[in-house]
Amino acid sequence: MTDQQQAFDSATLEVLWTRLVSIVDEAAAALVRTSFSTVVRDSHDFSCVITDVSGGSLVQATDSIPSFIGTLPRTIRHFLDEYPAETLQPGDVLITNDIWMGTGHLPDISVGRPLFHDGKLVGFAGSTAHAPDIGGKIRSPEPREVFEEGFQIPIMKLIRAGEPDETFFQLLRKNVRTPDEVVGDLWAQVTALDLMADRIDGFMTEYGLSTLQDLATEIQSRSERAMRAAIRALPDGVYKNTISTDGLTEPLDLEVTLTIRDDEVFADYTGSAPQVDKAINCAMCYTYAMTAYAVKCVAAPDLPNNEGAIRPIHATAPEGCILNPRFPASGGSRALIGHFVPSLVFGALAQIMPEKIMAGAGSPLWCITQSGVTDAGKSFAKLFFFNGGMGGTAQSDGQSCLSWPSNISATPVEVIEQLAPLRIRHRRLRPGSGGEGQHRGGLGQEIMFENLTKTPCAVSFLAERTRIAAPGIAGGDDGAKGEIQINGDTVDPKSQHILKSGDTVMMRTPGGGGYGPVDARNPETAQQDRDEEKV
């Protein structure tokens, strides 16, 4: 190997880059197809990446959700801090679910595998996937500390030179409610790593590469240049925005000071609420991913995800703030705060370019977790997702019942009734829940469940925008607020509730905000809304 940076022409680089993307996409396909839980396969709540030897990402799977932008490469760097290159050998697989070093909550298990070519370390393959269960208190904002949230996995070798750590698997199985699904999904992640290792080896042989470093440098620097050029096209300035979320007993404020200076963006979250003793704290890694996502949406949405593309985007938050909590803060329901970050950043940018910004969405996603004991005496835990409406934009009405900013699809009724002792009495769009405007916000949804367990079971929720609606922009109205009722009474969505046989749960997800003044709405579209009972 020479010290000279190998040069790649436009065509060769395109060919090599396309191949790398096809490798992570192949791995993602293998992960989805071998996974056991609904979370991975139906909700794409996972990611696959390939990084260089220092953990800088080259490519990320095409279908990855925004929460994972930049998180997995950072986890790989933490792996390297713990296990420097000389301690790694072919067939090793490292693992962690540490909140601060991973993605901000314990169910996301990250694994990494060193890639060797001709006996030399050339990079890493990584994958993160949301485990169906991680023990602890069922996914709810109640835990005060991470210790209540489940099984913590320090950075360790899950597989050592091809030998799985059986002690670890025994401990994991003992600490989760659904060991077969959890361990099955973990093996699906390992399958994805194996595939990437095999393909990278073949790729390097085919193209006569002895290292990935020159290719990494080229991919990252070109992406970085493109992102910098896109940011440079935005007007320099300091833009502030503050929003409120439902919070716990009191609404919580989030604040951003967004500075666009030349070809860089700085998001400073000073002024946001301090961390809380509930599991809605949003670790810095997640705050960063959401910031990078929002800036990318506006500046360069088509740019592929890699280290270079996010290098000009910076985020800071004071330690101890809800957007950068200290150990041992809990963070299981971090999306309840974190999913507001893109809206917060958008709000700042709406001051200079409303035409590129979506009105407030009925996000974050909602979910219901039901856990208990089946009539056959087996413990179970089931998690199902639902969505509110998206915001209107300068171009169109918001989509109804669609996940944003995470691409998590809603679970079908027939699947819920197959998997869980629940009956869905009805599920329908909520007329009038979208904020009025030139372009209306998307509608939320109303779902009524009946509990069928003979013995009482526990339910908990992720639910937001039950107090503060999704805001309209450029003169559009706010969307409708969300609501959860048990047996007809509105309940605190952030607490766990016990259901007896026959009890009912009504979930009403929030609508999206409207864009532009309602008098600018096309009368025909307005009539169609009335005909279709959307308003």
Add this chain to the structure above:
Amino acid sequence: MKSASAWVPDGAVITPLDEDDLLAKVQTLVDKKVEAVAIVFLHAYANPAHEDAALAAIERAFPDLIITASHDVAPEIREYDRTSTTVTNAYVKPLAHTYVDRLVAQTKDLGISAPYFMMLSNGGLTHIAEAKRSPVQLLESGPAAGALVAAHFGSQAGIDNILAFDMGGTTAKLALVDNGEPHVAYHFEAAREKRFAEGSGLPLTISAIELIEIGAGGGSIAHIDAMELLKVGPESAGSEPGPVCYGRGGTNPTVTDADLLLGYLNAGSFAGGSMNIDADAAARAMQPLADKSGLSVIDTARGIYEVVNENMASAARVHIAERGKDPRLYTLLATGGAGPVHAYYVARKLGVRRIICPPAAGVASALGLLIAPARIDRVATVATPLDAINWPDLEAAYRALETDAADVIAETGFDPAAARITRLADMRYVGQGFEVVVTLPAGPYTAESARMMLDAFETSYRQTFSRTPPDVVAEIINIRVSLRADVPGERAEFATGAAGETGGGQTGTRPVRFPENNDFVDTAVYDRARLRPGDSFTGPAVVEEAESTLIIGPGGEARIDDAGNLIVELPQ
């Protein structure tokens, strides 16, 4: 429109159907001049009684409505996909009825009295009534015929595992043929909003020959993007204005322009000599890309060729891997105007060792219609773990599907007793959400069959995913049967006239630039029409025919087989 009625997953009734309420609601639809109605009830895949009752009641009250019930076209769990399929069927049914009736009447007027068949998306033929009952099944029948003919040419050349590669003006299509059978998928996405992007279309639960389509064709436009990368497609110049070299007003450099500059295409005999080709204009259009990328015009053309080949190879690689297969075990069969120009180097990127270029590839789909078997697929949802199966019930369920399919085969005019019956099952481990479609041994099944089913499932599972998880129970989600009856004379040879009489076939030489070389090399040019069975030669070579040109790289061994196929072995 909502109607009261409810079931639970095992098919028990919770709320009975309220017919009066239903008919009142349908009346409001009829008042709005609705012509077609879709009926979808939850869990109707498990118990269709309410859908049947609703269908009968609506038919009685509104005999002119065209009705589709979900269990009749898509009896599978997941209400969104089932509804999407049912509504799509209801939407096309009135159109299909008018169209098919008119087609039949007019061909009769022409004096054609032969029985009428239609090709379904699954690559099988069926009779008119079945096509009219469920026209959503006709959706992808054209490309399906193309894949069938690829399988046919493959088996003619004695090759069972084929990667069918069709590259035209705007898109390339890829299909896998294993053991002489094109892969059939049981889910399909129609009318994608974002071209080629998975998830942007209507999900349909119909069986269809599995094809991937990518935006790579002769008309695909090359450009340099914001990252100074050379991108090719998916934007296409199509055939109008087409590539720059066609001289019809196209100004953006395309794949065909690159192919011409590299010497792959003969400007003089393009499309049988019927077009004036302007290579200088192609070179001029390429110049701005060359300037931006710092490459020469020829290296830019070479880059376009490499990039479009990698795009197709990458799509094929992910597609093949999703099915747990190894591309190196396939033979690539090239059709379409641009297919033979790119086949050799797509094959090389995939590690494929052999390509076939059949004669008369331009009329491939039409030929497929002549050789297709009658084929009927049927499905039912079972959703039961293997250790809880009631075996007599399962056997009865398979028999019911077979009887239903056999009836359609018989109505189509074939002997059901001679039909090949395949039993399949969509199986997974309990808790998984994706099923593997497993081909099962023939029945009848008894309690002793549990072991056989598990073995068949685990074999398929390992083929796809390389390992099976420990200690998990398997379950059957759907059962399927596929009945096929050959059309009499299916294996008849087609007189394609492609194998010439004179032999030899070399018409001259011309300079061609191959990816392996840094400069143009003088390359032998052959006329396909003058090659005959038994002829062989070694690449580099160019083989010209009216509709396309086959490029053979240095060291490729070409020969003409008895059926007139051109077979090329790539060097190791």
